Amino acid sequence: MKRTQRINETDLIVGRRIRLRRLERHVSQTQLANALGLTFQQVQKYEKGVNRISAGRLEVVARFLEVPIAFFFAPVEAEKRESPTTLHHLQDRRSVRLLQAFAKIKDKKMQAALVRVAELMANPR
DSSP states (O other), X not given: OOOOOOOOHHHHHHHHHHHHHHHHTTXXXXXXXXXXXXXXXXXXXXXHTSSOOOHHHHHHHHHHTTOOXXXXXXXXXXXXXXXXXXXXXXXXXXXXXXXXXXXXXXXXXXXXXXXXXXXXXXXXO
């Protein structure tokens, strides 16, 4: 009897978290693939949740991306409650760059001004 593996929501979230951390570290899929001894296509499959990632390989990913393994699991319940739109944007390279730049702004008034500009651009009247 052939057993088929099904990807569940946790597998998808772990994949998203891999992608998020990879983008935060400015690491390409090819660089991560080389560190794992894989092709970049396999990394894509992990990130999209098409293929499950084994515990051993996840440990290597965590070490390479400089996070504890718990990073990939700790927020799973909270992330399940997030809207799909929010999760999608956390995977986008430009969104990650914007968040990183925003976090570097120390002046709270400047942060608020930037948020207001973004809101105006998103909802032109």
